[in-house]
Each structure stands twice: as C-alpha cells, then as structure tokens.
Amino acid sequence: MGDNPQVTMRPAKIKAVFILFFLFPLLLFSCKAPQEQNYPYLEKLPLDFAEGFEVYQGEGFKIIEVTKAFPGSHPPFRYLVKEVINGKTPEIEFDGVVQIPVSRVIMTSTTHVPHIEYLDAVSTLIGFPNPDLISSEPVRNLISEGKVKDLGSGAQANFEMIIDLEPDWIMISTLGDDLRNLDLLQQSGVSAFINGEYMEQHPLGRAEWIKFTGALLGKWDESVEVFAKIKSEYEQAANLIESQHFDKPSVMSGVMYKDIWYVPGADSWGAHLLKAAGGHYIFMDQKGTGSTQLSYEFVLENSKEADFWIGAADFNNLEEMKNADSRYTHFKAFQRKQVYTYTQKKGVTGGVEYFELGYLRPDLILKDLIKIMYPELLPDYKSYFYTKLDEK
Secondary structure, eight states, X not given: OOOSOOOOOOXXXXXHHHHHHTOOOOOOOOOOOOOOOOOTTSEEOOOSSOOSEEEEEOSSEEEEEESOSSSXXXXXXXXXXXXXXXXXXXXXXXXXXXXXXXXXXXXOOGGGHHHHHHTTOGGGEEEESSGGGOOOHHHHHHHHTTOSEEOTTOGGGGHHXXXXXXXXXEEEOSSSSGGGGHHXXXXXXXXXXXXXXXXXXXXXXXXXXXXXXXXXXXXXXXXXXXXXXXXXXXXXXXXXXXXXXXXXXXXXXXXXXXXXXXXEOTTSHHHHHHHHTTOEETTTTSOSSSEEEEOHHHHHHHHTTOSEEEOOTTOSSHHHHHHHOGGGGGSHHHHTTOEEESOOOBOTTSOBHHHHHTTTOHHHHHHHHHHHHXXXXXXXXXXXXXXXXXXX
C-alpha cells in the first residue's frame, strides 16, 4: 500500500497490487548513515507498536531516529526537529533538519497523504509525483486549485523541480528511486526524511507512523490523539473476535500472474490482518513477510475448498475473472460467489483508496474482514474497502 504506491490496473498488472500492499520485495541499498547514538539526557517518547523509529524530546527540539528504513541492517538515520527559533540543539551530525513551523512539504507516497489530512495540514502539500493517484477529497481540492505541483512519474525525473519548490522537507520511501537521490537532496539543502512504515508487519505499527509525520509537522500531540483513536477501534474489533468460540473459516488469497500465484507470506501485514479477523489463512505455512510464489496446482490442492477468497486484485466481476483465467472457477469460493476485492473504491482520478488510507486505518480493514467472515458480529457496519464480486 511501491511507495510510489498507487496504480490503477487491469488483471494483467495484478502483480503490482500485491507488491504494493502485501508482498514487498527485499531491496538492497547502500546508504551513508550516522553511527548509533544514545540520548540519556533526553526523554524517549512512547511508541506502542512501531519498531522502525524512535523519538526523543529535548528542550525545544526533538530527535527522530529511523532504525528500520529498509530491509537489512543499517545505522539509524538521525533527524532534528527544531521546535523553537534559535534554540540550543545538540552539536551532532543529522541527516535532516527542520524548523517548526512547517508550511511547504513534498510527499512521494499515497500512504503519506492521509497523515496530513488527519493532522489538518493539507495546505502544506506543494508537490507530489503523479497526483492523479491521490483520492483524498481535501487534497484533490488543493490539486484542482493548482497548489500541488505534479512531479511526474517519480522524484528522480523531477529533481530540479523539487529543488526549485524549496520545500521545508520531503518525505521519501525506500521502494523507488527516492532513496538513490538521498545524497543529492541533502547536498542541495533539502531535508529528506525516510518513512519506513512498510517495514512494520503489525498493522498498528504502520498506522503509528503518523507520529513520525506529526513530529515533522510540529503536530506531535495531534498525531498521538489520532493514533489513539485508531488503536482503540482496532483493538475493540480484534477483541470482538477473541471473545468468540467458533470454527474459523478458511481463507485463500492472491491471483495468477504469468502462471505464478502470488500470496502474502505468513508473517506479512496482510496475513496478520486475516488472523486478527478470525480467518484461517490457508498459507500460514508459507513463512516470510514478503511474497510467496506458488504454482497453480499447489494452490488448487490446498485452497480448492477454502470458504473465502479475499484479495482478488482488480477484477470487476466474476465473469471478468473467469475470462482472465478459467482455472479460477475450480475453487469453491468462486463457485459460491465468496470472492472479495479491495480495489473498487477509487478517487475521482482513479486512485485506489485502499492503497492510500489502508496503512493508517487498519481498523477499517479489520472490520471489513470481520464483516465478510462473521457478518452477525457487526450487523450495522458497512464495509469500507472491500467489495464482493458478483457475476454482473
């Protein structure tokens, strides 16, 4: 949900969906980063689930360390947030510095966009690569007013534009060209902050990265409040399942792409959500946080009798699915019309909302999954992301 994450696709591009939100590949980068630093003189601010960053509070400043920016071991990336003008700050090396207040920011992933909406900071956005991928109505209004520059297909192709916009900071991910430009941005005086949210496998861990953005915007308290509400909603839904005693329905996932069936690994974010929703994920023996590549024959043998098929890419209906590959009809879930997709809720310019809001609102995804498998537990709840495929 890659973090240039949104694409609108037909079945031929199904693989991209899973790479974006379930099956992140392990990318290898070599980056310069500072040595690990402890701050015994600062207050370490509490984080409940996120493991990829830490925040320390000083007198008039914060220090943020991103400890898990991408797969593999690396020294932490260290950032300074100046909360007062001309305040005293530590005399150590930082990979990025920002002075509060902030009024001009660039983001490069749709998963970052809900942060500024929920923190009432939409007006700070001045640039984004391919803004058609954004679904948020407040941000779309800003785009229609010409206040957000289109950076094109990616930050690398528009490096000069980023410099000319003179942002207070740019938030980048580590799944695209952004990271390769990190040194260039720093040399040009643009503070670039790495958001490693996709490294978190607990759904609330990814949601808690709103505190990372909150710190950079000078809205830490607001971000804490937003996350607390999301956490409460998620845990209430999860507790609803834990309090029940019933046989778990079996769940299959994924689709074919060039004769390979891609499914979320058992330790992945998607599998975690299915488990929390009370589903028996068929592929729990396929360990890993990324993608697992399986043959059609293996999937058929293990999933033919699955009760639900959740995550069937961008098909609009079962007929379209059958036309794409008639072998899909051999599964009980298809035959009983228990096939669900998360890609049909789109913004006015085609951006898939699941890929934008899903990281921040796992509580909505969890409730959707519960509604699918145990509708009697949420009788008044209307699914937000997921849609059941009908024949028409």
